[in-house]
Amino acid sequence: MRAAFRNEPFTNFGAESNNKAYDAALELVRSKLGQEYPLVIGGRRISTTRTSLSINPASKNQVIGVVSQADTKLAEEAIQTAARTFESWRFTEPNERARYLYKAAALLRLRKHEFSAWMTLEAGKTRAEADADTAEAIDFMEFYARELQRISEPQPLTPLDEEENQLYYIPLGVGIVIPPWNFPLAIMAGMTTAALVCGNTVVLKPASPTAVIAAQFALLLEEAGVPSGVVNYLPGPGGEVGDYLVDHPLTRFVSFTGSREVGLRINERAAKTRPGQKWIKRVIAEMGGKDAIIVDDDADLDLAADSIVAAAFGFSGQKCSACSRAIVHEAAYDEVLAKVIERTHRLAVGDPAEATTNVGAVIDDKAFRKIQEYIEIGKSEGQLVLGGASDDSVGYFIEPTIFADVDENARISLEEIFGPVLAFTKAPSFEEALRMANNTEFGLTGAVISRNRAHLEQARREFMAGNLYLNRKCTGALVGAHPFGGFNMSGTDSKAGGRDYLLLFTQAKIVSERY
Numbered sequence: 393m394r395a396a397f398r399n400e401p402f403t404n405f406g407a408e409s410n411n412k413a414y415d416a417a418l419e420l421v422r423s424k425l426g427q428e429y430p431l432v433i434g435g436r437r438i439s440t441t442r443t444s445l446s447i448n449p450a451s452k453n454q455v456i457g458v459v460s461q462a463d464t465k466l467a468e469e470a471i472q473t474a475a476r477t478f479e480s481w482r483f484t485e486p487n488e489r490a491r492y493l494y495k496a497a498a499l500l501r502l503r504k505h506e507f508s509a510w511m512t513l514e515a516g517k518t519r520a521e522a523d524a525d526t527a528e529a530i531d532f533m534e535f536y537a538r539e540l541q542r543i544s545e546p547q548p549l550t551p552l553d554e555e556e557n558q559l560y561y562i563p564l565g566v567g568i569v570i571p572p573w574n575f576p577l578a579i580m581a582g583m584t585t586a587a588l589v590c591g592n593t594v595v596l597k598p599a600s601p602t603a604v605i606a607a608q609f610a611l612l613l614e615e616a617g618v619p620s621g622v623v624n625y626l627p628g629p630g631g632e633v634g635d636y637l638v639d640h641p642l643t644r645f646v647s648f649t650g651s652r653e654v655g656l657r658i659n660e661r662a663a664k665t666r667p668g669q670k671w672i673k674r675v676i677a678e679m680g681g682k683d684a685i686i687v688d689d690d691a692d693l694d695l696a697a698d699s700i701v702a703a704a705f706g707f708s709g710q711k712c713s714a715c716s717r718a719i720v721h722e723a724a725y726d727e728v729l730a731k732v733i734e735r736t737h738r739l740a741v742g743d744p745a746e747a748t749t750n751v752g753a754v755i756d757d758k759a760f761r762k763i764q765e766y767i768e769i770g771k772s773e774g775q776l777v778l779g780g781a782s783d784d785s786v787g788y789f790i791e792p793t794i795f796a797d798v799d800e801n802a803r804i805s806l807e808e809i810f811g812p813v814l815a816f817t818k819a820p821s822f823e824e825a826l827r828m829a830n831n832t833e834f835g836l837t838g839a840v841i842s843r844n845r846a847h848l849e850q851a852r853r854e855f856m857a858g859n860l861y862l863n864r865k866c867t868g869a870l871v872g873a874h875p876f877g878g879f880n881m882s883g884t885d886s887k888a889g890g891r892d893y894l895l896l897f898t899q900a901k902i903v904s905e906r907y
């Protein structure tokens with residue numbers, strides 16, 4: 393029996409010794425840049441002639457790795473391998489499966505800074521953001537291992553005198569795991585290990601910008617002893633390989649985290665029954681957000697400003713949980729706006745490998761251009777009060793940008809930008825602020841900064857966000873404490889890092905015996 397789950401502590405980068413250790417990890421990772429990453433199917437390394445370069449978004453000429461790219465033939469091989477492996481993996485003892493996760497978590501803890509350093513260089517994460525990502529990956533494995541053990545215990549059923557009844561959560565089959573690039577270790581590792589610990593086998597199609605981190609994690613699972621074929625690493629173009637995997641009749645479920653557009657596409661395609669398919673595919677989709685922080689007239693305005701700045705510009709706003717809308721009571725509006733501008737102005741934008749950097753580059757050229765377009769749109773929808781500039785001569789840098797006096801129905805108030813762009817909207821009352829916050833097709837995170845008990849209670853009831861935070865920022869969910877996932881177009885209502893999550897990767901079987 394393991395000790396109860398506790399969150400992995402974050403590294404204190406105020407301490408010089410920790411920064412030195414991080415510098416050493418960056419050096420180690422730099423010495424490994426440019427290597428080739430083959431596909432791994434059934435433990436077999438497969439190099440392809442078609443490759444994709446993974447690059448450092450803060451230094452776009454620096455190649456992080458050269459990643460082989462699957463085609464549909466290799467996707468077929470990966471699914472067949474996963475299907476064959478399922479026939480043995482499904483019957484492994486649950487405690488044994490949990491132990492692979494405990495081992496992988498222990499190995500990751502030993503190499504924590506190294507994995508974080510990969511994220512600094514491949515995803516552009518600052519030290520603190522990368523460290524939190526690695527800590528969350530450790531948390532997911534520690535948490536899901538314990539959860540699997542919990543749900544494998546005899547489950548409560550109404551006792552009958554004449555029968556012995558037992559409920560077992562059994563695995564589903566072959567799962568396609570499709571993660572995003574923005575939590576390239578935590579979310580990818582959480583989705584993958586939740587699937588495998590339940591006895592499923594996995595085809596892992598990593599997000600292209602962060603395929604090297606996923607490759608490192610696949611190697612870590614191998615080192616932890618996870619048998620060949622349980623996780624098959626299959627990088628490739630999302631559209632081509634993704635569609636093939638989703639459509640395949642042997643695919644039993646798809647676990648996806650990413651944009652609304654791709655999530656809906658997967659949901660629609662998976663709903664179509666293909667020749668030879670024996671089941672209704674299950675889709676677990678965690679999608680985008682357009683998250684708001686409401687500031688009430690009596691709020692602690694410093695807390696409000698700190699919360700907005702951290703949630704809007706942490707990891708350059710590239711979080712589904714990011715605050716992209718600040719909806720502020722008119723009585724507090726000018727003061728909150730001034731405080732947010734002042735704090736944002738102090739953020740250091742630059743190379744995330746530097747200890748002093750607060751905001752790094754955005755992920756790639758496509759994101760850079762999309763965010764630039766939204767900044768141009770914002771100029772006609774609000775008043776540009778900070779930032780707006782961008783520079784892609786070295787890396788994809790965009791200044792933290794704030795628009796004031798934005799209408800609740802402006803495009804920058806409604807569409808997910810996924811970058812460091814914040815819209816301020818003035819509300820005449822708390823009730824109106826709440827209505828505006830709910831004026832979105834998403835429903836992922838939200839926050840209210842207020843001292844008014846009645847307003848806080850009203851928000852508890854009426855704010856339609858899967859993760860609602862009162863008097864704190866709307867980012868930074870902790871595994872176990874804040875099971876994460878949203879409503880409406882934010883996904884299929886799953887809660888990663890929560891006690892219900894593993895049930896999504898299993899089906900319940902009742903065995904009833906009379907003696």
Ligand SMILES: NC(=O)c1ccc[n+]([C@@H]2O[C@H](COP(=O)([O-])OP(=O)(O)OC[C@H]3O[C@@H](n4cnc5c(N)ncnc54)[C@H](O)[C@@H]3O)[C@@H](O)[C@H]2O)c1
Binds near residue numbers: 579597
């Ligand atoms: N709700 C959450 O928990 C959560 C967490 C992180 C990110 N996100 C969302 O993710 C998005 C950012 O991530 P992204 O840019 O990687 O998203 P994306 O939708 O562009 O890509 C996600 C994954 O889907 C793959 N893909 C692309 N086309 C596909 C297809 N036709 N079939 C199958 N797979 C396909 C990509 O290769 C990638 O691995 C944002 O919208 C963000 O809000 C949500």
Ligand SMILES: N[C@@H](CCC=O)C(=O)O
Binds near residue numbers: 712866869870
């Ligand atoms: N779970 C993360 C967000 C994940 C999406 O990008 C948070 O709570 O900030």
